[in-house]
Amino acid sequence: xxxxxxxxxxxxxxxxxxxxxxxxxxxxxxxxxxxxxxxxxxxxxxxxxxxxxxxxxxxxxxxxxxxxxxxxxxxxxxxxxxxxxxxxxxxxxxxxxxxxx
Amino acid sequence: xxxxxxxxxxxxxxxxxxxxxxxxxxxxxxxxxxxxxxxxxxxxxxxxxxxxxxxxxxxxxxxxxxxxxxxxxxxxxxxxxxxxxxxxxxxxxxxxxxxxxxxxxxxxxxxxxxxxxxxxxxxxxxxxxxxxxxxxxxxxxxxxxxxxxxxxxxxxxxxxxxxxxxxxxxxxxxxxxxxxxxxxxxxxxxxxxxxxxxxx
Numbered sequence: 001x002x003x004x005x006x007x008x009x010x011x012x013x014x015x016x017x018x019x020x021x022x023x024x025x026x027x028x029x030x031x032x033x034x035x036x037x038x039x040x041x042x043x044x045x046x047x048x049x050x051x052x053x054x055x056x057x058x059x060x061x062x063x064x065x066x067x068x069x070x071x072x073x074x075x076x077x078x079x080x081x082x083x084x085x086x087x088x089x090x091x092x093x094x095x096x097x098x099x100x101x
Numbered sequence: 102x103x104x105x106x107x108x109x110x111x112x113x114x115x116x117x118x119x120x121x122x123x124x125x126x127x128x129x130x131x132x133x134x135x136x137x138x139x140x141x142x143x144x145x146x147x148x149x150x151x152x153x154x155x156x157x158x159x160x161x162x163x164x165x166x167x168x169x170x171x172x173x174x175x176x177x178x179x180x181x182x183x184x185x186x187x188x189x190x191x192x193x194x195x196x197x198x199x200x201x202x203x204x205x206x207x208x209x210x211x212x213x214x215x216x217x218x219x220x221x222x223x224x225x226x227x228x229x230x231x232x233x234x235x236x237x238x239x240x241x242x243x244x245x246x247x248x249x250x251x252x253x254x255x256x257x258x259x260x261x262x263x264x265x266x267x268x269x270x271x272x273x274x275x276x277x278x279x280x281x282x283x284x285x286x287x288x289x290x291x292x293x294x295x296x297x298x299x300x301x
Contacts, residue, residue, distance in 0.1 A: 002226040007233055008253050011143035019142070019156060023134060023163045027127055030167070 114179040122171055130167055137180065138163070141187050144253075148191035148245055150238045162190050177260060184254055185264035188246040195242045224284045225252060236286045244279035251276055 001009070043064075056062075110132060112120070121129035141162055145155035166183060173182060225233065225248065237245055246265065250256045262269045 002252075003228055003230050003233060004226050004252050007230045007237075008143050008147065008249070010230075011146045012139035014146065014152065015139040015142035015159070016156060019138065019159060020131075020134060023138075023160050024127065024131060026160070026164055027130060027167050030164070031125075031127065 115175060118170060118173060118175075118179065130170070133166070133179070134163055137183055141183065144184065144187050144249060145191055147237055147249060148188065148242060149194065154194070158187075158191060158194060162187055165190070177263070180254070181256060181260050181264070184250065184256070188250065188264060192242050192246060222252070222280075224280050224287075228283075228287065232287060232291060235290065236283050239286050240279065240282060244275065244282060247272065247275050248279050248283075 109117075109128070112132070114133070114136075117129050117132050120126075121133075138159060142155055142159045145158040145162070146152060149155050149158060162183075165186060173179065177185075228236070237248075240248070243265070247261060250261045250264065256264070258269050258272050262272045265272070267275075
């Protein structure tokens with residue numbers, strides 16, 4: 001090993017061990033931030049763009065909507081919740097005849 | 102558990118990167134960090150001549166690496182790519198800190214007339230460590246980067262040229278100029294006595 005390499009080796013040994021913790025903590029924070037962006041921000045921005053510009057739904061929203069629709073049981077919301085009595089036959093008609101004295 | 106950890110640590114850089122791309126697990130990034138952090142720190146310290154700045158630079162470089170690891174195209178080895186980012190990052194810091202500082206030695210007027218003659222590598226490799234440290238601090242950042250790439254990282258001229266975005270002939274010329282500059286600084290500071298580390 002020549003003197004130049006020895007000098008650099010000495011400097012390598014000076015690398016503080018606590019630096020690893022700092023780097024990994026920052027990396028972890030960035031990872032969480034990335035997850036948050038991919039979960040929320042993209043869809044939110046796409047929705048804003050969609051509202052402003054109009055047109056077809058963005059693909060991310062279309063896919064999500066299709067997925068939700070497939071999961072939903074149609075009968076649970078399309079059938080009436082309460083029973084309604086049928087209207088009487090003369091409902092909506094009016095007797096215009098003048099009552100006899 | 103121990104055996105699996107051992108296996109992971111035995112993986113090559115390319116394998117670690119491939120696994121990181123697949124799993125996006127921080128453990129793989131930690132392996133790369135442990136392999137290269139001391140080397141990156143030493144380069145930053147040599148380039149910036151300040152321990153605190155070297156720490157900050159090392160941290161920022163590794164975060165930069167993390168964010169760009171998926172873009173690494175393996176045209177060169179991971180270490181060459183990492184060192185290239187390290188040197189350019191340090192050069193940018195120095196540029197911002199000291200505006201318009203000379204990046205490479207261009208003052209050929211002080212350089213001897215026999216500039217075409219190749220200076221021996223012993224000018225640097227056999228110099229006393231404390232003198233070498235002082236002279237490195239005085240060299241322009243570009244020269245420092247080139248000398249570290251050539252004598253510490255053992256990079257080819259082609260790789261150095263790619264890293265610093267220069268031609269191969271320019272790099273060859275710059276290495277020679279840097280060596281002449283180092284010898285000139287040594288002579289100015291310590292006289293023309295032997296460069297070799299004979300008294301140790």
